[in-house]
Amino acid sequence: MFNATTYQLFINGRWRAGSDATTLPVINPATEQVFGSVAAASASDLDEALASAERSRRSWSSRPAKERAEILVAGARILAAKVGDAAKDLSREQGKTIAEATGEYGRAVETLEWNATHAEELSAPVPAGPNRILVPEALGVVAAFTPWNYPAVLIARKLGPALAAGCPVILKGAEETPSAAVHFVEALRQAGIPDGVVNLVFGLPVQVSRHLLNSSIVKVLTFTGSTEVGKQLAKLAANNLQRCILELGGHSPVVVCEDADLAKAIPAITEYKFECAGQSCNAPSRILVAGTLYEEFLSGMIEAARKIKIGPPDEPATQMGPMANGRRIEAMQRLVKDAVERGARVETGGTRLDQPGFYWPPTIITRVPNDAKVLHDEPFGPILTVAPFDTIEEAIREANSTEYGLAAYLFTAAADAKQALIRGLSAGALSVNYLKGVSADAPYGGVKQSGYGYEGGEQGFRSFQSLKLVNGFASFG
DSSP: OOSSSOOOEEEETTEEETOOEEEEEEETTTTTEEEEEEEOOOOHHHHHHHHHHEEEEEEHHOOHHHHHHHHHHHHHHHHHHHHHHHHHHHHHHHHOOOOHHHHHHHHHHHHHHHHHHTTHHHHHEEEEEHHHHHHHHOOEEEEOOOSSHHHHHHHHHHHHHHHTOOOOOEEOOOOHHHHHHHHHHHHHHTOOOTTTTEEEOOOOHHHHHHHHSSSSSSSEEESSSSSHHHHHHEEEHTTTTTTTEEEEEOOOEEEETTTTHHHHHHHHHHHHHHHHGGGGTSEEEHHHEEEHHHHHHHHHHHHHHOOOOOOTTSSSSSSSSSOHHHHHHHHHHHHHHHHHTOEEEEOOSSOOOSSSOOOOOOEEESSSSSTTGGGSSSOOOOOEEEEESSSSSHHHHHHHOEEESSEEEEEEHHHHHHHHHOOOOOOEEEEEEOOOOOOSSSSSSEEEEEEEEEEEEEHHTTTTTTEEESSSSSOOO
């Protein structure tokens, strides 16, 4: 399976190295040092994974939903028992604090359990009118691609419903944070998942995705990542008409109205924004504040950002660890440089910390002109822009000014403002007077360039099913 430094592939019920012995490095972002390696799948390894998944398809989909659920519940309990070690592994690979990693695994366990406990209900026939029913059927083999920022919970959001619905899965884990996929799959193996139902591969992303999606064996693509990559995968999936579930980029606005309670709004924004060093597609990135509150809000936000304790993620006092890799540091530098050159003002942060590790401080930028890249390119890091607005209509217009539509947030107690913002903001999810992650029972999907399809809840479960319409038949055993 793995030891302190080596992560393997899992194909047809067996942990093993890649057939050509190719490996990729795993780097600790707090030290910038290589500490391990992950096996890279060759074309023959991917073919074996495809064949293994296809062999298991009929037996897994025809297995009673109750039995599938029992295996998933057992896997969730095994995973829950080793969260302590798993969280340490994730923290070392990704840079998030131990507390953040522990919380993420808690959500992953909850997600797996939710899908398991609803497997029977959502696999049962559904009445669709007089003498008419809908019979849910598993779509078939799923290719699941997960990112490095929240690998545990996003693996759960893909594996949980797919497996519960009766679909075998080929999981392409994130090479930079491989331990989450390994811990997850090993828990399912120990729980008794049949050989071939779950296969885990790593490798060069372009090669792996192209190989898997070029196969007619794959019936569903589920992906979380950037809009650019999502579009490329959707083009590949079109050749075989594979169903796509795409959660893509975000550039989430927060609208702070003139009656907002800043004593609650500022801590809520600070905590959620700088979790995982801001490397979340749901994280707020553009704050729009009523002009009457702007100076007070900005002062409070700067003070809160400066108080965040930055340091090694395994130290209990640390509130924000390093960014995950050097690419994210380069992106922060480009966005800040561009904004400043166009006339923006950096209120706090704005430069990489002078120490080993990929550390970038909480950064707040004001007076940002409309053509600055930071207002249009997803920051995916600890950068916030803050700007005033005069009217709700202006706030809605500015909030909707990007190509993204994943999440949005608002703070107000006024009923008319709530209604206007709920109706006006273009986002797949809108949170009122709080910020937090999406729970396992809630359907979630983006609009505009933030993707399509749903993850979570009944709608997410149905993403892995077809609904066969049966006429002239009132019941089904």
